[in-house]
Amino acid sequence: MNLLAAKNLSHSFEYELFFNVSMELQNGESIAIIGVSGSGKSTLLHLLSTLLSLKNGTVSILGEDISKMSKKRLAEIKRRVIGIVFQSHYLFKGFSAYENLEVSELLSNQKIDEELLKKLKIDECINQKVAQLSGGQQQRVSIARVLTKKPQIIFADEPTGNLDKITAHEVMELFFEYIKNVNAGLILVTHEEDLAYRCDKVYKLENRELKRLK
Ligand SMILES: Nc1ncnc2c1ncn2[C@@H]1O[C@H](COP(=O)(O)OP(=O)(O)OP(=O)(O)O)[C@@H](O)[C@H]1O
Numbered sequence: 001m002n003l004l005a006a007k008n009l010s011h012s013f014e015y016e017l018f019f020n021v022s023m024e025l026q027n028g029e030s031i032a033i034i035g036v037s038g039s040g041k042s043t044l045l046h047l048l049s050t051l052l053s054l055k056n057g058t059v060s061i062l063g064e065d066i067s068k069m070s071k072k073r074l075a076e077i078k079r080r081v082i083g084i085v086f087q088s089h090y091l092f093k094g095f096s097a098y099e100n101l102e103v104s105e106l107l108s109n110q111k112i113d114e115e116l117l118k119k120l121k122i123d124e125c126i127n128q129k130v131a132q133l134s135g136g137q138q139q140r141v142s143i144a145r146v147l148t149k150k151p152q153i154i155f156a157d158e159p160t161g162n163l164d165k166i167t168a169h170e171v172m173e174l175f176f177e178y179i180k181n182v183n184a185g186l187i188l189v190t191h192e193e194d195l196a197y198r199c200d201k202v203y204k205l206e207n208r209e210l211k212r213l214k
């Protein structure tokens, strides 16, 4: 069974963004999506991750069609199966970084992994208020928040956009380690081609189509 299967998705807001988009994500696999700004990458990620209603096509998660799921099952999938690293971080700004992780801990019944905080180099700023952290630190806190949930599918929208090249590669290494260790899957949106090509498959959204590059 696939972790995720998308068939013939198309979507438009003011105009058609893309059509006939299909892809499959297997256990232990990573997929990158690249494409110019405005091509619809975030929109596609939102469709795949149940945040946006499908207009055409189907998405199945763990073999279940998301449009046929009960509200309860969909909420369970959002809480326990998928983890989303947003392009804008959506942390609770008035809380400390650690308190943000505690929310994930509570919602998913998982323990915060202190080792992970060290690997992400946020162990020393973890008690500061989010609003006092740099953009890159906030980005790493939002990654820690998602990994704390131990999701089976990670959707990450430009998760390293605020990071220098070296830190970006280190952070990606953590994602890859995570998916190999727990046999999860990753769908990554990025502008950085060298990061994209570290994934098992690479797709590009171009001229309203999703083309396979690797
Ligand atoms: N909720 C919405 N309502 C109307 N239009 C939208 C909405 N969300 C996105 N769009 C439009 O869809 C297009 C694609 O947006 P999207 O955010 O998916 O692009 P992207 O490829 O992620 O770009 P970037 O690389 O800049 O993040 C844009 O023209 C955007 O204005």
Ligand SMILES: [Mg+2]
Residues within 6 Å of the ligand: 041, 042, 043, 087, 157
């Ligand atoms: Mg985007």
